[in-house]
Amino acid sequence: MAEITKLQIAELDFDTIKGNLKDYFGSQTEFTDHNFDGSAISVLLDILAYNTHYNAYYLNMLASESFLDSAQLRDSVVTKASMLGYTPRSARGSKANVNLTITPGDAPASITIDRFTQFTSTVNGTAYTFCTANSVVITPSSGVYSADTVELSQGIPLTFKYTADTANTEQKFLLPNANTDTDTLTVTIQESVTDTNTAVYALATDITTVNATSNVYFMSEHTDGQFRVQFGDGVLGRKPISGNIIILKSLVTEGTNTNGANVFSAASTVGGYSTVAVVTANSAVGGLDKESVESIKFNAPKNYETQNRAVTTGDYKKIVEDSVSGLDTVAVWGGQDDAVPKYGTVYVSAKPSGADALSTSQKALITSSLADYNIVAISPEVVDPDLINLIFSLTVKYDSRKTTKASGVIAANVIDTIQDYKTNNLNKFGSIFRYSVLSKLIDNTDTSLLGNLLTLTAKKGITPSTTANNSYTISFNNAIYNPSATYEGAVTSSAFAYTDSAGTTYSTSYLDDLNGVMRIYYLSGSDKLIIANSVGTVTYSNGHITLTSFMPDSFSGSTLDFTITPATNDLIPIRNQLFTVSNTNITVTMQDDADTGTTTTSASATGTSDSVTTGTATGSSTTY
Incomplete structure (x- = not known):
């Protein structure tokens, strides 16, 4: 009797399957003298191996596509998401607001701008269509016909009509374009071709409020990314009858392509008039592409948790x-x-x-x-967002013998490293600034770098009133460095003009602190002279600064800035605080340990030399 050898069924790639079949047949006494590499038998083994390999692949895919986490095909993911009550988001047209002024040739009592009245805008050289989101009725004011903040939605309006046939159980009411913005969809049912009475149907969002006579429809994603409109069965929602005409009207949008559109013009007449002035109130925002497969897989379970x-x-x-x-x-x-x-x-x-x-x-x-x-x-x-600006003063030691790059190039690369750190680590709420992580990344910027010393300060701004005394709170929510009760200037401010209680005006004054009390001073030479001795408090342990009855006469720029040195090198945000870094707040001094020269060059962040000073140093250093 032939010896039975076990097949290695867990090995499912083609070559291994074929090899296992050869081993199996070769172990049988009936095939002892056969050459399994011969052309005829080899072809037969190929067929068996291919058949096994295909079946294994199909079964694996069948199992994978049966679960939301492992499914790859959009139809599979959409089906699994629907079991959790989740409908993928359609594309969304961007929205803008415009102010319209119409100059009619006559003097009508009112002008009606219909829904889906079209306007155009150009983004990156491509013209796009925007439509009014709702109808607008304008009545004249002092003879002027104007409407403010009229909402425009991007998209081209399309209408699809179906005749209901209840005998056809396979009938589907589809929105054929995959880029349909379902937020703009209106569903209307006309009684018949001869009966023009219509009823407007609304999207069902809560089935507990739906009964047999509710004019509602249900939305789902169908094959090929199209959306399907379904109606009730006579229990949950009104059921259409044969001969009803289903009218679906919506915008087909370009998604994110039109975000930022800010110049609009009427595509044709508006409310029946051609003389129309269009002024942009808010640029177009909010455009979205159709929800991706990965987004559906991520959001469907969470939607199930929120339960709408x-x-x-x-x-x-x-x-x-x-x-x-x-x-x-x-x-x-x-x-x-x-x-x-x-x-x-x-x-x-x-x-x-x-x-x-x-x-x-x-x-x-x-x-x-x-x-x-x-x-x-x-x-x-x-x-x-509550933004906290981080200010870096950085000394980088390098060995010029280990690189062919100029110090300015290395400094620019260091600045790029800092910006990459910000992008990758600080752009989300709750992101902690880690001093050691950034320092290590800076050291890895170039093989010639030997080390770095990073000095960190933080800055926030307020926009105080220059006409009324007000109270202000500046919260860093991180401890401020204050080594002793006699330490001055744990908090400093940018310059501002100020008039004291005696009526004396100081064109350049500042805020600082001493032992938890905020005060105003000006400089006479290098001497600090106090103008107001108590205008607020500072709590060093949590970084809270409070100003009371404060009113500057003026200040430079858009904000009055406050700068602190943190008590620790790592900073932790709370709530909506975000740490940000701009190139203007980065100073890089390159110190060459291979050189014993005596020239120090001060320069801006862009590397343009501002001044040259001479001093004694262990190595040449250049500040950028």
């Missing part, structure tokens, strides 16, 4: 991240956790891409994105 409501801070954060584009990072905290507790409020902060503060339209988008989910007792409040 905003209760926890995590709920608010997810809704904003899903609904509003162009945001680098989002932070949410309850009013009870704010520096000054405000119960019944939830704070939402976000840093927009390419800017330090949110625009009015972005704040409106965030607020509107929460409107359908927010519970009644809680009021969301959108605030800008």
Whole structure:
């Protein structure tokens, strides 16, 4: 009887399968004298191996596509997400606000601008269509027909009509374009071709409020990325009858391509008139591409957790991240956790891409994105990021014998390293500044670097009133270096003009501190003369600075800046604080340990020499 040898079934690549088959057949006495590398038998073994390999691959893919985490095909991911009650987000058209002034040839009582009235704008040389999001009725004021902050949504309006046939169980009502903005979708059912009575249907968002006569529709993603509109079955929602005409109208958008559009013009007549002045109130923001497979896999389980409501801070954060584009990072905290507790409020902060503060339209988008989910007792409040500017004074030691690069090139590379660290490590709320991590990255910038000494200070600005005495709080939320009660200048400010209680005006004065008390002074030569001895307090342990009844006459720039030296080299943000670094706040001094020269050159961050001074040093150093 032939000896039975076990097949190695766990090895499923083609060559191993074929080799295992050869070993198996070769161990059988019936095939002892056969040459398994001969052409005929080799082909038969190839067929068996290919068949096994294909079946193994298909079964593996079948198992993988059955789970949300491992699925790769969009249709599989969408199907699994739907089981969690999640519908992938469609593309979203960017939104802008414009002020319109129409000059009619007559004097109508009012002018109606229809929904989807078209305007055009050009971004990067490509023209795009924007449409009014809603109809607008303008009545004249002093003979002028104008409307402010009219909302425009990017996209081309398209209408699709279907005739319902209840006998056709395979009938589907599809939005054929994969870039349809479902937020702009209107669904209307006309009774029949001869009966023009219509009913508007709304998207069902809460089935507990839906009954057999509710005019609602349901939305899901179909194959090829198209969206499908479904109606009720007569129990959950009204069921269409044969002969009903289904009318689907929406915008087809270009997603993120149109963000930043800021010049608009009417594509044709507006409200029936051709003389139209268009002034941009807010540039276009909020455009989104269709949700990616990875995003669906990430968001579907979290959507299941939130259950279409905003209760926890995590709920608010997810809704904003899903609904509003162009945001680098989002932070949410309850009013009870704010520096000054405000119960019944939830704070939402976000840093927009390419800017330090949110625009009015972005704040409106965030607020509107929460409107359908927010519970009644809680009021969301959108605030800008709280930026803390880090200032680096850096001495870098290097050996010029180990490089062919000029010191200015190495200094520029060091600055690039710092900016890369900011981008990769500080661009999200909650990101901690780690001194040792940055120092190590700087040392690795170039093989000629021997070490570095980084001196860190931090700066924040306020915009004080120059017409009224007010109180201000500047919070670093990190301890301030203050070694003793007699130490002066743990906090310093930029210059400002100030008039004291006696009416004397000082064109250049400053703020600093002594033993927890803030004061105002001016310089007479190198002497510090106090103008006001107590204008606030500073708490060194937590970095809180308070000014009371403070009113400068004027100050340079857009803000009055306060600078501190932190008590520790690592800085930890709270709530919506973000650490940021600009090239103008980086000073790099290159010190060549291979040289014994005596020339020190001071230069700007860009490497342009400002001045040259001579002194004695162990090695030549150049400041950039």
